[in-house]
Amino acid sequence: MTRAVPRRFYDAGALEVAPQLLNKLLVRRSLAARIVEVEAYGGADDPASHAYRGMTRRNSTMFGPPGRLYVYFTYGMHFCANAVCGPAGEAEAVLLRALAPVSGLDEMRQGRHQGVRRLDDHQLTSGPAKLCQAFGIGADDDGADLVTGDRALRLVDDGVAPPAQPGVSGRVGIRVAADRPWRFWVPGDRNVSVNRIS
DNA sequence: CTTTGGATCGTCT
């Protein structure tokens, strides 16, 4: 059975919500994929967070109510997506780093028409920018409500529990506070983006 | 197999 993830799920801080997000499903129309890797980002207390230096036009969704999607543009060509957590104003969020495709693989493959070579299933959503390409997530989806599905993006629970003992490591791709063990993944899943442990 | 560099531009200093 499948049920929507309720608003109160996001009330806790990002560090608490992040591992609970593992094995939940991201759904958009006929597309569905299981969350297998995430990272927690704090607010004013986390130097690696976009919210560290206060609210700006770019990060304002982080400062809003929980349960919404914070989408940002980076490296001149990539989007990444986060689930906003905690009370409004705290500006905490969980970055979706990797998914395991469940349905709609052909459409995901189309969204990711990059090079000429054929992509294996486990390469469709195995990275924060890749999963946005596969799901067609862009600037228009910043602020999307994951509970009401106002942009067709929802998080649902199909009964698969989060792993009792998730993989844990420092966060990827940041320079400051990289030692905080705030990255979590489903052990053994082939879609996890980085397999180095540190 | 690992390492490196290019792409590409909105955001903040």
Add this chain to the structure above:
DNA sequence: GACGATCCAAAGG
């Protein structure tokens, strides 16, 4: 004006 919560292809061992 510098730099990213990245990805990919090409070069190197």
